[in-house]
Amino acid sequence: MTVRRYLSAALLALLLVPSALAQTSHLRERARPLYDQGLEQMRQEQFDAAAKSFESAVAIDDTFDMAYYMLGRTHLARKQYAAAVYALERCRNLHRAEATSSFTDKQEGQRLRRERLAELDQLIVDTQAAAARPENRSQRERLLELVRQYQERKRQIQDLDRNADLTPARTVPAFVSLSLGSAYFRSGDLAEAEKAYVAAIAADSKVGEAHNNLAVVYMETGRYDEALKAVNAAEEAGVKVHPDLKKEIERRRQSALTRINVRPAPHRSAPAGAGR
Structure with a gap:
């Protein structure tokens, strides 16, 4: 009886999985118009309205x-850094969770990848259009x-269709970690900002902005040699x-070296009878 009870529970779980996936797909279909609306509002730089649209989508x-990623970007634009941290952490954690989950079938994985690619295509088009504007x-x-x-x-996701797994370092997209690092930095949490920038570089070593921002973190925490290396890495990645x-890092570095090399003279006791 016990074995049969366990077997029934297992069969029930298998029956419920497709239902849960169908529910998730249905919710995404309902949320997508709000997400698209938020993107349009972002194009118009209507950040308050965009935030409401993205919040409605994730609700x-x-x-x-x-949607969490774009919500985080919107909060950054509005200088609401604590809210940006929350949204971007949620986005990061969802990517991590997805990497550890298994899909019921190959078609489900392919469907999710198609959604990802379509979302990225839209962001590419929007960002290229923004870059072309004179203002x-x-x-x-x-x-x-x-x-x-x-x-x-996109290339990393397309590799999955060629049976290439994402490495753990690439589980979270570089652009998510980069934005999260900026949110942490603006919130004054340099330790978490550093972790996020390092994660961005691990996911995509060509993200020059992450190297540049990491140089600032290293400078602010007194690691000037590491800061200079990060500057070099940023420039190699094409960042100006x-x-x-660079001057400030070198100035602080030289100042630190001066403090190390110039030590106070050892204290000497006055000779007997001095001052009499």
Whole structure:
């Protein structure tokens, strides 16, 4: 009887899995119009309205990782850094959870990958359009780098269809970790910012902005040699590091070396009878 009871429970679980997946798919379909609405509002730089749209999307489907990502980006634009941390952590954790879960069949995995690719395609188109606008001329290089990151993530996902697994370091997209690092940094949490930037580089070593931002973290925490190495890595990745950052790192480095090399003279007792 016990074996039969366990067997029945196992069969019930198998029957419930497709139902749960169907429910998730249904929720995503309901949430997607709100997500698309938020993207359009982001294009118009209507950040408050976009935040509400993305919040409504994740309220319907709390596994909608890209909606959490865009919500985090919206909060960053609004300088609401604690809220950005929450949304981006949620996005990161969803990616981690997905990497450890197993799909009931190959078709389900392919469906999710198609959704991912479609979402990335939309972000690529939107970001390329933003980079082409004259008013965004000063941000053009940064926006085009973001396009490259989205394209790299597409390549990684497409590799899955060629039976290549994502390595643990690439479980979370680089652009998610990069945005999360910025949210941590703006919140004053340098330790977590460092971890996030390192994770971004592990996922995509060409993310020059992560190297650049890591240089700032290293400088602020007194690790000047590491900061200079991060600057070099950023420049090798094609980022134009601000000259003032390099000067400030070197200034602090030299100041630290001076403090180490210039020690106070040892204290000597006054000779007997001195001062009499």
